[in-house]
Amino acid sequence: MKNIVILISGRGSNMEAVVRALDAEGWPARIAAVISNKPEAKGLEFARARGIPTAVVANKEYATRAEFDAALQETIDRFEPDLVVLAGFMRILTAPFVEHYAGRMLNIHPSLLPLYPGLGTHQQAIDAGDREHGATVHFVTAELDHGPIVAQARVPVLPGDTEDTLSARLLVEEHKLYPYAVRLFVEDRLEIDNGDVRILAPAEPTSI
């Protein structure tokens, strides 16, 4: 049984998608906690209503990034995570924090990485005249929105798209992509090899 700690900053719809998939599909995992850097994050309400332990480590209360990350790490580690899932966690993380969770921290980013790291990804795709946009789940490394890619989902960019219409179309796919990727981790099917992710075949069911 793997312990998953999910970090959010806001709405938490990707967190919700992971929680629902875990429950519906009976993964060998439990959500040990949902932690936010914002006390007002909407997603905390969903987690509390499901009886999932929640915690807030408010970045506003810390003078430096290093102090905040240290406090966050201490809170996360109380829940003994096998996996940390960043689900709309809008913080730049320090290298020691990232290093501490090397190979066991995933992020979802709303672009087809390596395109458009950072913010404003939907508008950037529209402005560039891209015909396709997407989302990426990747292992977190010290460089922002980089790291070995687990999986990507793609949507078309349609004529007349705005940031709102495009992000809404993509979010539907994010809600399938993230549970898919987290499940692969839970089932020990992800291997990082020289910066690339290999997806292993499912374990054969044992027969008698």
Ligand code: GAR
């Ligand atoms: C999602 O679209 C996620 O891909 C994006 O924030 C949104 C969070 O929504 N993440 C990033 O931009 C990270 N750089 P949610 O809170 O409803 O899951």
